Amino acid sequence: MASPKIVRMTAPRLRDVAQLAGVHPATASRALNPQTRQQVNADTARRVLRAAESIGYQPNPIARSLKTARTGTVGLVIPDLTNPLFPPIVRGIEDVLTPAGYNAWIVNTDNDPQREEAQVEALRSRQVEGLIVATARRTHPLLARLHRQGVKMVLVNRRVDGLELPSVTADDDAGIGLAVAHLVGLGHTRIAHLAGPQHTSTGVSRARAFRHALIDHGLPDDPALTVECGYWSESEGARGLRRLLDGGRAFTAVVAGNDLIALGCYDVFAERGMTCPDDVSVVGFNEMPYLDKMRPPLTTVAIPHYEIGAEAGRLLLDTIDEPDRYPRSVLLAPSLVVRASTTPAPCDAASR
Amino acid sequence: MASPKIVRMTAPRLRDVAQLAGVHPATASRALNPQTRQQVNADTARRVLRAAESIGYQPNPIARSLKTARTGTVGLVIPDLTNPLFPPIVRGIEDVLTPAGYNAWIVNTDNDPQREEAQVEALRSRQVEGLIVATARRTHPLLARLHRQGVKMVLVNRRVDGLELPSVTADDDAGIGLAVAHLVGLGHTRIAHLAGPQHTSTGVSRARAFRHALIDHGLPDDPALTVECGYWSESEGARGLRRLLDGGRAFTAVVAGNDLIALGCYDVFAERGMTCPDDVSVVGFNEMPYLDKMRPPLTTVAIPHYEIGAEAGRLLLDTIDEPDRYPRSVLLAPSLVVRASTTPAPCDAASR
DNA sequence: AGGCAGGCCGCAATCGTTTGCGATCCGAGG
DNA sequence: CCTCGGATCGCAAACGATTGCGGCCTGCCT
Incomplete structure (x- = not known):
């Protein structure tokens, strides 16, 4: 007498819901979809919803995708x-x-x-x-x-x-502007730029912003003081700084295309027995995590x-x-976070 | 006379391939599938492959999933x-x-x-x-x-x-073993443990390994020298170290449950005017990136x-x-990477 | 009373593949 | 010549949902 309760081991389908609610699958579908729910009687909809709930129906996204593209x-x-x-x-x-x-x-x-x-x-x-x-x-x-x-x-x-x-x-312009303003505020006048790859839009826009910022502060734009890094990476940053140092041009600060490039500088400092920020100040870009625990903590422009x-x-x-x-x-507007990798420029401008 | 070339703007379907090759979609399906390819004549298979290639056919994974589950x-x-x-x-x-x-x-x-x-x-x-x-x-x-x-x-x-x-x-046992051996090798005898959450298996296994390692080296296992952190995070690491310092028990080194907990210690050192590794040595666990650029570079056990x-x-x-x-x-076997956060124990054992 | 407009719901096609089954054809063996 | 088996391949039914279309029924208006 007891209705035989066949258990399906697979997930419940729309058909099961419909059957339980005593309606056609099409109706069940419409009832379940808020978009089309008003096409079905409120009572029926409720019944379908309850049925779906009771057997834990979850629509199969594969089937749905196939139909709806x-x-x-x-x-x-x-x-x-x-x-x-x-x-x-x-x-x-x-x-x-x-x-x-x-x-x-x-x-x-x-x-x-x-x-x-x-x-x-x-x-x-x-x-x-x-x-x-x-x-x-x-x-x-x-x-x-x-x-x-x-x-x-x-x-x-x-x-x-x-x-x-x-x-x-x-906003690369604004960010680089902040970095440069910070450095000139500290008295730096010979500032270098380790630019990112110039085949990326950020690479060129930051480099351009750097030149503009120099000009805005009445500083000379010395092309020898910006070198391009092939990638946005530590190793390329290190390579760039080495080129800069070996170039013979004096500078007391560098604004790096991003934080990784800046961190690459740290490696070169260690290599050559230089100290940051005493010998040269560095500011990065991006505010990647854990910069506050670096040696020295990197000042950088933070982007959200x-x-x-x-x-x-x-x-x-x-x-x-x-x-x-x-x-x-x-x-999106960036902001500057000042840490210990930047310090006032030494009076002796010939530091290098 | 020219056969009208209807262009479908949507992606080509199996049906299109089949039509082009002059076979039924079922045959095309079998020809395309390496598993079933031997069920179809080699020539036909080649024809289907060529047809598929020529119109850039890519099977629709949605439809396939629906059928094959x-x-x-x-x-x-x-x-x-x-x-x-x-x-x-x-x-x-x-x-x-x-x-x-x-x-x-x-x-x-x-x-x-x-x-x-x-x-x-x-x-x-x-x-x-x-x-x-x-x-x-x-x-x-x-x-x-x-x-x-x-x-x-x-x-x-x-x-x-x-x-x-x-x-x-x-292998937590081995890793913690390496860390402790390194520290006792440096002369440390009072070593603390900032344990990870004890509701995680790694938290308990590392804590247990720590106790075992102490015993193996003939050191006393002082329960007051291990405190549990609620999460695997910097802030919890800091909290843990504060508890440890305020506990009044002397120690010269701490092995942290992981790197983040270890980094949390750095914050407390700054807070309290202590210096690492002079006041206390720290070793982390995991070898997360950029540890070599931290202040000080963190000694840690590296896992692959x-x-x-x-x-x-x-x-x-x-x-x-x-x-x-x-x-x-x-x-998987870990390895120890020694950096500057660990140093020989001070002769004065009462440092704290 | 007849007609008409909605409301509600079922029918069936469809999305693009896969696959069990059966049909056809061929050559070989008896 | 008949039969049988294997190799190929086509037919059609799935998979689980969505949706255009049309049918039925109800209620209201004239």
Whole structure:
């Protein structure tokens, strides 16, 4: 007499909910979806909801995606998760994506165009709805092609020449301005710049900002005092500083393209028996973690990583929702955090 | 006369390949899949391959997943990507998962069980085939439940009591042994331990290893010289060291449960005008990045993060492929890297 | 009373693959 | 010549959801 209770070991399906509520799967679907719920009788809807609840129904996103051609996933293309710059950005991104029902696939390119191409291909084959790209070079054929193909993207920390893409970046001009102002305030007049790679938009914009800042303070812009680093890395920073020191031009301070480049300087100081900030002051860029515990604690310009990520997430959601909205870019204000790697310039200007 | 060339703007489907090759989609499917290719004539297979190639066919993973109930995705549950311990592990994991055709969803729990539950639920609803979990506490109802439900998992850096789960961890005993041996080698006899949370398996195993190491070296095991930190964090490390200092017991060295706890000590030294290593030596655990640039550079026991991740990936693939294989765990050997935070003990043993 | 407008809900197609099953064809063996 | 087995391949039913379309019923208006 007891109705035989067949137990399904697999997850409950819409069909099960419908059956339990005594309606057609189509009706159950409409009842479950807030968008279409008003197409079904309130009572019925309630019944369906209760039924779904009671058996712990979770819609199968695979099936849903197949039908709707929407996956609720985006791709996140970064050079290297191991670079401490990125984790906070990633968290910012995820914290705005998650509430919107989206998730992010993270891929690392190691700055290898080959690898980048493959990874992006993998993302596309997984049907991501958009891309957040942190690996942009100023000229970037892959991104140009993707853009032509209508792939939705937003750039973070980078721009690409001649492409109207939404992007979120720190205000490099303002940041470098803060750094330089701080140094001249301390009496430095011969300031060097360890520039980031000039094939990245931030590399050139910070270098340009550096020149402008010098001029604004009435200082000469000596081209011999800025050298380019091939990567945003410690080893390249070290190489750059060595070139600078061996160049024979005197200087009492350096503003580094980013924190890693600045940290590379520390290695050279150790190598050559110099001390920072007594021999030369250093200011970094980015405010990566644990700088306060370095030797010496690095003064740097802080940018709001988490917010950058969050803004990027929002921008991407926007461009997914309204594809033909005019690309809007956001610029975030940096701030200077002064620590012990900068000190007043020695009176003897010939220090080197 | 020219055959009208209808262009599909959407991605090519299996059906298109089949049509181009003049076969049924089923045949095309079999030809494309190496597993089933021998079921179709070699010539036909070649034709299908060529056709697929020519129109750039990429199988739709959504549809495939729906049919095969396999998604090629796994979940990666970590407390906080921002903790520098995890990025290298993540890279290790991805580098073995990717070649196997798998991808990982990363979720952060912030050590919040609530959030953890929600995140894991989200992962499961996305139909992940397995979980790599780095947030395990020794007693962990959620994991126990998942295990009962047959969810495939591997633990990283943790074990959970009474659950036979594959795991990959560093050899805590050996690591702590190295640290203590190093310190007694420097003449330290009163050594303190800032233990990690005792609700984590590593927290207790390192604490136990510490006691054993003391005994092995013929030193007294003074319970007052080990205090527990509530989290694996700087602030908890600082709190711990303050308790230790205020406890009145003399000591000349501390082995910290991990690097962050050790760095927390640095803050207290600054607070109290003490200097490391002159007043007290510190050794950390994990070898997080940039320790060499700290003040002072931190002596620590290095564990192979990347390898831990890679092993975890391999273990998970194994348990997915052969679900009822006996759970196997791997233990990775640590090594000591000596820097400037440790120095010979002062002759005056009453330093404090 | 008849007609019409909604409200509500079911039917069935569809998304793009995979796969069990059966049909066809061929050559070989009896 | 008949049969049988193997090699190929097509048919169609899945997988689990969404959704356009149309049918039914109710209630209201004229």
